[in-house]
Amino acid sequence: MTAASDRFVGHALGVSWHDLGPSAQRAARNFLHDSLAVGIAGRNAALADEAFHAATGWSGQGGTGLVLGRPGARLTAPHAAFANGYQIHAQEYDCVHEPAVAHPMASVLAVLLAEASRAPVSGADFLAGIVAGVDIVASLGVAVKSPLKFFRPATAGVFGSIGGLCRMRQLTPEVSRNALGYGLAFASGTMQAHVEGKPALAIQVAAAARSAIEAADLARLGFEGSHGSIDGPFGYLSLFEDEVDLEPVLADLGKRHRIEELSWKPFPTGRAAHGAIIALRSLMERRGVTADNLRSFTYRAPPLIHRLVGRRPFAGMSVAYARLCFAWLGAVVLTRGTIDLADFTPERLSDPALLALAERIMVEVDDNGDPAAFVPAVGTAVLTNGTVVSDSVSRQFGSPEWPLSREEHLAKAERCLSFGGLGHAHRGLVDLIERFDELDDVVLALAAVIE
Incomplete structure (x- = not known):
């Protein structure tokens, strides 16, 4: 029986940008754009400067890897991947594959940018690498039938990032399998x-991105890797997941591209809070x-919703904790009508009025047996006059079933660039994304726009 690593490698190396359908190509452009913008905003995320400082110290001199939102900064490839991985995920604003419970682009994009900074890469190869990488991350997630145990954006992210890099660089099957x-x-x-609710979440994504670069480097230098890395008795699925049905997922490779299944995040919070935010806004x-x-x-x-965002708020909670606390997020929505990047200030996190309001908001578990389900759900408000009103949520805003409009997508990207201090680059980045597949050197072209 062919090892799962061989099947993933065969699929990844066979992805051709020009053979993808229009919807897959559109999704690749959209989520490349979205992730670049989110990563630029992430340069002003909590502890982003500290993460960059650490990466700079590890990197030393002579790096070529650009860091989003930091014009002129260059780090060695593993450490550029680390810094960008942190910035893309640190504000919980990066796209998500809901059935996989994973954020594929945070690690995949960070790795491809770092690798492409070493030597020129065409836009077509870069985009094909994105599609291949997302396919692997999402496939590893949707194959699992038991509750989330490890942090899949990092644990599955390292494999998808390696697969994307191998496709982008068109490495051999043997080197790719070893990686x-x-x-x-x-x-x-x-x-x-x-x-x-600790910042280690984004650090884990950053570490996965750094490790993907290091794994590929070792394989290119001739280090032989375990061939049962995915489905061996001590492989990834055996160690990190419980109940797995991998064969149907492997059989789907090439028949669908998971990039089309990604969801935008309309709000910079844990995805599990988005349905509740929409229900509350609807009732308002x-x-x-x-x-x-x-x-x-x-x-x-x-149950997944309560597990991810059902926690209770408290004065002095961290930004990372607050982004995963629907009670506090809901309180902000009640006072502002929305929640955005600028809401997560120390003053607001300890605001007595917001904390008191948050005590009236809670998440309750229903009897859904699907460990990865986000919907259906119901938001119910009881008013002071005794009136009870409800709103049902059957789909997530930003999902393939309810995607952001073109205008909403562009508005989010512009807000992100402005938050990262690069609002002036918005129109240039929009134009670049539309001709990205025609580029001969993606990093050179990107730097010209955002630096």
């Missing part, structure tokens, strides 16, 4: 940081719910 073997050697990332707009007349709001949803 995946070192992906297993380096794979890490637990959910404990998520439970505690349609039923007149306000901070003053609300007695309680309950979001009854699948």
Whole structure:
């Protein structure tokens, strides 16, 4: 029986940009654009300067890897991947593959940018690498039938990033398989940081990106890696997941491209909070719910939602914790009508009025047996006059079933660039994305626009 690593390698190396359908190509452009913009905004994320400082110290001199939102900064490839991986994920604004419970682009884009900074890469090869990498990350996630145990954006992200790099550089099957073997050697990332709301979440993504570069470098130097890296008795799936049905997912390779299944994040929060935010906003707009007349709001949803964003707020909580706390996020929405990048200030995180309002908001578990389900869910508000109003959520805003419009996509990108201090580059980046597949050197062209 052919090892799963061989099947993933065969698929990744066979991805051709020019053979992809229009919808896959559009999705690749959209989420490249979205992720670049989010990464630029991430240069002003909490602890982003500290992460960059650490990466600079590790890197030393002589690097060529650009860092998003930091014009002129150059780090060695592993450390540029680390810095960009942190910035893309640190604000919980990067796109997500909901069925896989993974953020593929945070690590995949960080790795491809770092590798492409070493020597010229064409736009067509770069985009093909993105598609291949996302296919691997998402496939590893959707094959799992048990609850999330490790932090999949990092643990699956390292394999997808390696696959994307191998496709972009058109490495041999043997080298690519060996690189995946070192992906297993380096794979890490637990959910404990998520439970505690610690910045280690984004650091785990950053480390996966750095490790992907290192794994590919070792393989190119002739290091032989484990061939059972994915499905061996001590491979990735055996160690990091419980219940797995891999064969149907492998059989789907080439028949669908998971890039088309990605969801935008309309808000810079844990994705699990988005349905609740939309339900609350709907009740505010349609039923007149306000901070003053609300007695309680309950979001009854699948177990994953409570697990990810059902935590309780407290004064002095970290930014990372707050982004994963729907009670506090809901309080901000009740007072502002939305939530955005500038809301996560120390003053707001400890605002007594917001914390008091958040005590009226909760997440409740329903009887859904799907460990990866985000919907269906119901938001119910009880008003001070005794009125009870509800809103049902059957799809997530930003998902393939309810995508951002072109205008909404561009507005998010522009907000991100402005938050990162590069608002002037918005129109140039939009234009570059539309001709990205025609570029001979993607990093040279990108630097000309954002630096």
